[in-house]
Amino acid sequence: MRIAYSVETVRTAERELMDRLPDGALMRRAAAGLAAVCVDLLRRRGRVYGSRVVLLVGSGDNGGDALYAGAALARRGAGVAAVLLAPERAHAGGLAALLGSGGRSLDNSSDPFDVLAAADLVVDGITGIGGRGGLRPDAVPVARAARGSGAVVVAVDLPSGVEADSGEVVGEALRADATVTFGTYKPGHLIDPAREYAGATRLVDIGLGSVLPSVPELEALQHADVARLLPVPTGESDKYRRGVVGVVAGSARYPGAAVLAVAGALHGGAGAVRYVGPAGDAVIARFPETLVHAGPPAKAGRVQAWVVGPGLGDEPGVRDALASDVPVLVDADGLRGLDAGAVRARTAPTLLTPHAGEAAALLGVPRGEVEAGRLAAVRELTARYGATVLLKGSTTLVASPDLSDPVRVNPTGTPWLATAGSGDVLSGLTGSLLASGLPARDAGSVGAYLHGLAARTAARGAPVSAEDVAAGLRGAWRDVVSGE
Numbered sequence: 001m002r003i004a005y006s007v008e009t010v011r012t013a014e015r016e017l018m019d020r021l022p023d024g025a026l027m028r029r030a031a032a033g034l035a036a037v038c039v040d041l042l043r044r045r046g047r048v049y050g051s052r053v054v055l056l057v058g059s060g061d062n063g064g065d066a067l068y069a070g071a072a073l074a075r076r077g078a079g080v081a082a083v084l085l086a087p088e089r090a091h092a093g094g095l096a097a098l099l100g101s102g103g104r105s106l107d108n109s110s111d112p113f114d115v116l117a118a119a120d121l122v123v124d125g126i127t128g129i130g131g132r133g134g135l136r137p138d139a140v141p142v143a144r145a146a147r148g149s150g151a152v153v154v155a156v157d158l159p160s161g162v163e164a165d166s167g168e169v170v171g172e173a174l175r176a177d178a179t180v181t182f183g184t185y186k187p188g189h190l191i192d193p194a195r196e197y198a199g200a201t202r203l204v205d206i207g208l209g210s211v212l213p214s215v216p217e218l219e220a221l222q223h224a225d226v227a228r229l230l231p232v233p234t235g236e237s238d239k240y241r242r243g244v245v246g247v248v249a250g251s252a253r254y255p256g257a258a259v260l261a262v263a264g265a266l267h268g269g270a271g272a273v274r275y276v277g278p279a280g281d282a283v284i285a286r287f288p289e290t291l292v293h294a295g296p297p298a299k300a301g302r303v304q305a306w307v308v309g310p311g312l313g314d315e316p317g318v319r320d321a322l323a324s325d326v327p328v329l330v331d332a333d334g335l336r337g338l339d340a341g342a343v344r345a346r347t348a349p350t351l352l353t354p355h356a357g358e359a360a361a362l363l364g365v366p367r368g369e370v371e372a373g374r375l376a377a378v379r380e381l382t383a384r385y386g387a388t389v390l391l392k393g394s395t396t397l398v399a400s401p402d403l404s405d406p407v408r409v410n411p412t413g414t415p416w417l418a419t420a421g422s423g424d425v426l427s428g429l430t431g432s433l434l435a436s437g438l439p440a441r442d443a444g445s446v447g448a449y450l451h452g453l454a455a456r457t458a459a460r461g462a463p464v465s466a467e468d469v470a471a472g473l474r475g476a477w478r479d480v481v482s483g484e
C-alpha cells in the first residue's frame, strides 16, 4: 500500500522527530537521499565529475535541501551553480555548505539563463510543502528556462508550484522528470494534475514513519492488497452463493452499454449476471450465459447487488434499485437528477461512480472545478449523498462517507481508457464485486484497479476499445493473484 499524509500531519510529525534529533539531522538525511538520486541520474547520462548542475533555490527549507544536495554533488566534482530566487533569505547553512564545497551562487548581475541552457541537471528547490498558489512571477522565467533547457529536472519534495494537499495546480508549476520526496508521500504525489508534474517519484526514508499516525489521508492499493480482497470461490460455492449481480442498463438508443456492462459483470466474481432492460436480445446474442428479464428490476428476482444506469437513457429502474435492500452502484444516466434523500435513506451501501462531468452536475459546479480539485469534490459528494463515491478520470478516487477511512487513489490506468463505453465495463465489474460480498469502498477500488490494469495491458501504447478492456480483465485478475 502506498500512503500519503497531509502537510499539517507531516509538519506535526517532523516537529516531533526533530525534537529527538540533533539540529539539522532531518535536512541532512533528506539532502543525502536527494543527492543519491541526482548521482544516479547523472551517471545514466554520463558521469558526475564535470557535469553541470543548477540549483533553483527558494526562500525556505526546500531550498536548503537543494543546497546541501548541491554541496554533496560539488564534492564529487560536479560544477554546481545555485540560482537564489531570494538571496537574502536563502538557507544560510545550506549556502555555506555549497560554497565551502566548491559550488557557486549566481548573484543578481549574472544571467541564470545561460547557465540553465548548459545544465545537465536542474534541482528544483523553489518550494516544497510550504508553497501556495503556484509559482510567484519572479520564479516563472527561471522555471520555464529550466524546463526548456533539455536538462533533467529533479524536484525536491514536490514540483514547485503544485498544491501538496490537493494535487491542484493553480497557476504555473515546474514540470519535473523525477521527484524525490521525504518521509511520506503527500496527496499531490498521488493525485493529478500534480502527480503528472512530479514525474517518477521516489521516497526517501528520513525516519518519519515512527511518528506518523496509523491512518493516512490517502492510500493506493498495490497488487498484494488487491489480491487479498479478491473473492475466491470455495468448495462450498455455488453460483448463488458467489452472488448474483443485477445489471439495469441499456436502452433502444444505447443497447451497447448493456452489453459492455454485462461484459464487465461477467468478470467480477459474481456467480451469475441478471440483465434487466430492453437490450436483452443484444446481451444474449453476445453472452448467452446471462439471465435476462424485460420487466422492472423489482420483479426480476433476487440479486445480491444492482448496477443501474449505463446507457439507460430515460428507461426507469433507478427507483426500484434504490428501494432494494442490497448494495447498489449508480452510474451514468442513473446519476442524472439523483435524489440525495433517497440515497441517504438507504440501509444497504450505495456506490456512485460519476466522471468529472457527472460529479459537476451533482454538485452544481463547473466541470473544471471538479477536475482541478478531485479530492475536495469526491469528499463533498460522499457528504451530500451519504454514499461511497468513485470519481473517475485521470486519477480515479474512491471515498467512503466514513471520514476515518482514507480516500483510495487508483494507481493503475492509462489515458487510453478515455474511450466510449469503458465506464460501462467498470460499473459492471464493480457491481459484480459488490455482489460477491466486497464492501463498497473495496469493490470500487478493486474494480478501478483491475480495470486500469486490463486497459494498460491491452493498450501497450496503442488505442483500446471498451471491449478490449473487458477482454483484458481476466488477465489482470491473474496478474494480481500471481503477484506479477
Ligand SMILES: NC(=O)C1=CN([C@@H]2O[C@H](COP(=O)(O)OP(=O)(O)OC[C@H]3O[C@@H](n4cnc5c(N)ncnc54)[C@H](O)[C@@H]3O)[C@@H](O)[C@H]2O)[C@@H](O)CC1
Residues within 6 Å of the ligand: 014, 018, 026, 027, 028, 030, 031, 058, 059, 060, 061, 062, 063, 065, 126, 127, 128, 129, 130, 131, 132, 133, 134, 135, 136, 139, 156, 157, 158, 161, 182, 206
Ligand atoms: N521540516 C523538516 O524537518 C524537513 C523539511 N524538509 C524540506 O522543507 C520543505 C518545507 O520547507 P518550508 O516550510 O521552509 O517551505 P518551502 O521551502 O516549501 O517554501 C516556503 C517558502 O517559499 C515561499 N513561497 C511560498 N509559496 C511560494 C510560491 N508560490 N512561489 C515562490 N515562493 C513561495 C514562502 O514565502 C516561504 O519562504 C519541505 O518541502 C522539504 O523539502 C526536508 O528537509 C525534510 C525535513
Ligand SMILES: Nc1ncnc2c1ncn2[C@@H]1O[C@H](COP(=O)(O)OP(=O)(O)O)[C@@H](O)[C@H]1O
Residues within 6 Å of the ligand: 332, 355, 391, 392, 393, 394, 395, 396, 413, 414, 415, 416, 417, 418, 419, 420, 421, 422, 423, 424, 425, 426, 451
Ligand atoms: N485521462 C484519463 N486517464 C486515465 N483514465 C481515464 C481518463 N479519462 C477517463 N478515464 C477512465 O476511463 C473510464 C471512462 O468512463 P466514463 O467516463 O464513464 O466513459 P463512458 O461513459 O463512455 O463509459 C473511467 O474508468 C475513467 O476513469
Ligand SMILES: [K+]
Residues within 6 Å of the ligand: 062, 124, 125, 126, 127, 128, 155, 156, 157, 158, 159, 160
Ligand atoms: K520543489
